[in-house]
Amino acid sequence: MSKITLFWFRRDLRLDDNAGLYHALKEHQDVLPLFIFDTEILSKLEDTTDARVTFIYDTVSELKEQLQKKSSDLLVRHGNPLEVLQELADRFSVQAIYTNHDYEPVARKRDEKIATWARRQKIDFRTFKDxxxxxxxxxxxxxxxxxxxxxxxxxxxxxxxxxxxxxSYPNDLYESSYLKVRKGEPMLKLQELGFVRSKLEFPALDLSxxxxxxxxxxxxxxxxxxxxxxxxxxxxxxxxxxxxxxxxxxxxxxxxxxxxxxxxxxxxxxxxYPQVETQSFRPEYDKIAWRRAPKDFQRWCEGNTGYPLVDAGMRELNATGYMHNRVRMVVASFLCKHLLIHWREGERYFAKKLLDYDLAANNGNWQWAAGSGCDAAPYFRIFNPSAQLDKFDPKGEYVKKWVPEWETDEYPEPMVDHNEARGRCLQAFTKVLKK
Missing domain, CATH: 1.25.40.80 (Serine Threonine Protein Phosphatase 5, Tetratricopeptide repeat)
Structure with a gap:
């Protein structure tokens, strides 16, 4: 049996300018591309209509079609990555596995286990910056x-x-290195992964x-x-x-x-500093007397706070999986400063809803808003949601789109007074941070 090299797609779902794929194709013949629907990740998703799974599924399907046009194929598996790789190593004569770096703590542990197994099997496991x-x-x-x-x-x-x-990496120069496949394996169905197709629309890949x-x-x-x-x-x-x-x-x-x-x-x-995944970069912020207020948190989640810009942002997020960056700062500041609810709760909610959710950026920006991060807004900087509305949506066009009942009797009064909330926040923060 001739030796093959696996290229494992992860956060790099493209054939062009792909570092790890480039090195695999340049350094080896018979490169077989692979994608794994990781059950360790999918099992943690609460919504079977999670739009990110639909996006990944459709993108992987497109990759498979592109590779089939090059007389190769994309092997698609569903399971634990280490177990999938072990199964493929038993089936094929795998001499190397190439992929690109992942920086998240869970991914690093996964890759360390795979690297250890690969060494024992005398399989070269190589990762690249991409x-x-x-x-x-x-x-x-x-x-x-x-x-x-x-x-x-x-x-x-x-x-x-x-x-x-x-x-850019000129991957196209080495396309002859793909493993030639006469008849590829059929693609898994979305339902076989335990998910149903989301109806959300995805932004086009277009840089103007x-x-x-x-x-x-x-x-x-x-x-x-x-x-x-x-x-x-x-x-x-x-x-x-x-x-x-x-x-x-x-x-x-x-x-x-x-x-x-x-x-x-x-x-x-x-x-x-991988500890930032669960802890404040500045540990003293975890000592603040954060409020446990499930009803207040729910109003924030639903976009019923009585602050139009906050509510518009949350409703946009819930409806589309997207929120404008300026508004993200305002809604995050409101949760942490006005409601005095720990940034971790908001971060987790964004992790469930954002199509573009990325652990590093989501965590970093939430800690920035809370003041607990490495490079953060000072704790005494507290966005005034009303002033932010006047400055960045002066005609109320954005708010009216997402909060049609704004300026009617149906719209609730602000759930907290800005000045009172600001004072409460400063008092709680100062009590811990001035020690």
């Missing part, structure tokens, strides 16, 4: 430590961000030059649906290359490029 511009220890302070403040991190990134880091040029001016206004790129979902699952996006950012919008650097920043924070 979803970030810089990773791990590539950008450190002059004293060799991880950055925990964004601006100096960004400045050093911009000094190093040259053509080498932005260059016009949007980039106006991004700095338009990005904070949620009524302008074309003021941002809506590429978060595609970045999350790697249907687009971050290198391609960064090149466009360097040409047309430094502000937009800065958002990509924020993404890298939060990933390197998660890599160096």
């Amino acid at each position: 979803q970030t511009l810089f990773e791990k220890d590539e950008i450190l302070t002059d004293s060799g430590k991880p950055y925990t403040v964004f601006t100096p991190y960004k400045n050093k990134v911009l000094k190093h961000l040259n053509g080498f880091y932005l260059k 030059t016009k949007m980039l040029k106006s991004y700095a001016k338009e990005r904070d206004f949620p009524a302008n649906g074309k003021g941002t790129s809506h590429l978060g979902l595609h970045l999350r699952f790697g249907t687009v290359s971050v290198r391609e996006l960064a090149r466009e950012g360097m040409k047309y919008s430094e502000v937009w490029l800065s958002e990509l650097i924020w993404r890298d920043f939060f990933m390197q924070i998660l890599w160096h």
Whole structure:
């Protein structure tokens, strides 16, 4: 039996400019692409109509079709990754497994187990940087430590961000290395995974030059649906290359490029400080007397707080799986500061609802809003939701779209008074943070 190399797709669902796939094709013949619907991940999803599963399923189906047109195929499996790889190693003569890095704590443990098994089997297990511009220890302070403040991190990134880091991998040069398959295996049905098709619409993979040029001016206004790129979902699952996006950012919008650097920043924070997944980066914030208020939390979740911009954001999230970035900051600040509910509760809710959910970014931004993060808004900065509405949705277009009963008798009074909530927050925070 001839030897084969597996390439395992994960957060990199594309054939072009894919680092790990490039190296597999360049260094080996008979490369068989693989995707695993990981039961360890799927079993934790509460909603059988979770739209992210539909998006992944459709994207994987497209990859399979693309590979079949190249006289190869995509092997699709459903199960525990280690067990799937063990089964394939028994079935084929596998000499190597290639994939791309994942920085989340659970994924790191998974990969460590697979690497240990692969060594015992004398299978080469290799991973590559693909979803970030810089990773791990590539950008450190002059004293060799991880950055925990964004601006100096960004400045050093911009000094190093040259053509080498932005260059695409020419995967197409080595397409002859794919394993030739006469008849591929049929694709699993979505129902066989335990899910049903979501009816949510997914944003198109389209980066507009016009949007980039106006991004700095338009990005904070949620009524302008074309003021941002809506590429978060595609970045999350790697249907687009971050290198391609960064090149466009360097040409047309430094502000937009800065958002990509924020993404890298939060990933390197998660890599160096994995405890932030469950703890505040600043441990003293976990000592704050956070309120346990299920009814208040439910009103926030449903978008019935009596603050129009907060309610519009939450209803947009619940209906579409998306929320405008400016509004994300406002609703997060409201939960943590006005309602004095722990950021972890809001983070978990976003994790369930956001199509573009990414652990590093979601965690980093929630901790920023709460003030508990490495590079956070100071605890005494408390967004006034009414002032934010006046500034960023002055005509009420965004709010009216999602809260049609606004300015009628049906709309509830604010569940908390801004000044009273602000005072309560400052008192609770100061009590712990000033010690």
